[in-house]
Amino acid sequence: MSKIIVATDFSESSHNAFLHALSVAKHCKSDLCMVWVKKSDIEKDKFDPKSDPVKQVKSQFDELISRYGPELGKNSISYKIRTGKIYKEVADEARESEAMMIIAGTHGASVFVEFWIGSNANRIISLAPCPVITIRAGIDAERPLKKIVMPIDSTMETRQKASFTGYLAKRHDAEVHILSMYASGLRDIRKKVDLYSQQVGGYYDKEGVKYTIEGIKADNFAETIIGYSAKISANLISVMKDQEYTASNLWMGPYTQQIVNHSQVPVLVIQSKETLAAGLGF
Numbered sequence: 001m002s003k004i005i006v007a008t009d010f011s012e013s014s015h016n017a018f019l020h021a022l023s024v025a026k027h028c029k030s031d032l033c034m035v036w037v038k039k040s041d042i043e044k045d046k047f048d049p050k051s052d053p054v055k056q057v058k059s060q061f062d063e064l065i066s067r068y069g070p071e072l073g074k075n076s077i078s079y080k081i082r083t084g085k086i087y088k089e090v091a092d093e094a095r096e097s098e099a100m101m102i103i104a105g106t107h108g109a110s111v112f113v114e115f116w117i118g119s120n121a122n123r124i125i126s127l128a129p130c131p132v133i134t135i136r137a138g139i140d141a142e143r144p145l146k147k148i149v150m151p152i153d154s155t156m157e158t159r160q161k162a163s164f165t166g167y168l169a170k171r172h173d174a175e176v177h178i179l180s181m182y183a184s185g186l187r188d189i190r191k192k193v194d195l196y197s198q199q200v201g202g203y204y205d206k207e208g209v210k211y212t213i214e215g216i217k218a219d220n221f222a223e224t225i226i227g228y229s230a231k232i233s234a235n236l237i238s239v240m241k242d243q244e245y246t247a248s249n250l251w252m253g254p255y256t257q258q259i260v261n262h263s264q265v266p267v268l269v270i271q272s273k274e275t276l277a278a279g280l281g282f
Helices: 012-028 053-072 086-096 111-116 120-127 156-172 187-207 221-231 247-252 255-262
Strands: 003-007 031-038 077-083 101-106 132-136 147-152 175-182 210-217 236-240 267-270
Touching (some): 003 012, 053 077, 086 101, 147 156, 147 221, 156 175, 156 187, 156 236, 187 210
Parallel strands (some): 003 031, 031 077, 175 210, 236 267
């Protein structure tokens, strides 16, 4: 694990994401790289319109490195300034630097916007070559990680997030709450979900990851997962990028996107790729 990318625009939301990324980097003993993307329509209220915005950005980055750099010990904090579309440049930087993770703040979305437009955070998730943690604006995320909610459904891919989630849990001495999600009352479907949860539990037994398993019936996965996370005071939800969804939430879009937009705790989204489970160094 070499580097964590954190997207920033120097807003309150992105600073919160930076502090969360700093905490994760300390526990994972990783380097941290801050990425700012220059656009042609730079928001004037963030910078003095009479001066060079890039020069101001570099100055702010230098201040952050001077203040927080010592907290990473042997690891480093650096920055990159790129030009283009935010979501594409952040994803490209992660790909080029072979980053282990991206962390980004998000302003969330309304019921209508999230289905038709999406946000930079959702687009980063779509293009990212690695897991992404998103943190909604206004959420003072508790650090370090203590309780991680990881739903397991009936899809084959659902277990792929177990390795990276377990890696974070072990680094933080956190507990993974494996949540068996039953979208159907059919016995065979429930047995499959239970089997997948037990397989993940067996894997965690071997790797020394603390965990619990609980089953729950849900018509709307997003609402159930967010509600369960609040009930146990979790401070991370781990989901796959593409998950099954039911007719009850079809018009709202896939439930992973709903969780990213509405969760009151950070959300870890892992792409459906076997390669993400390799080389984590438990």
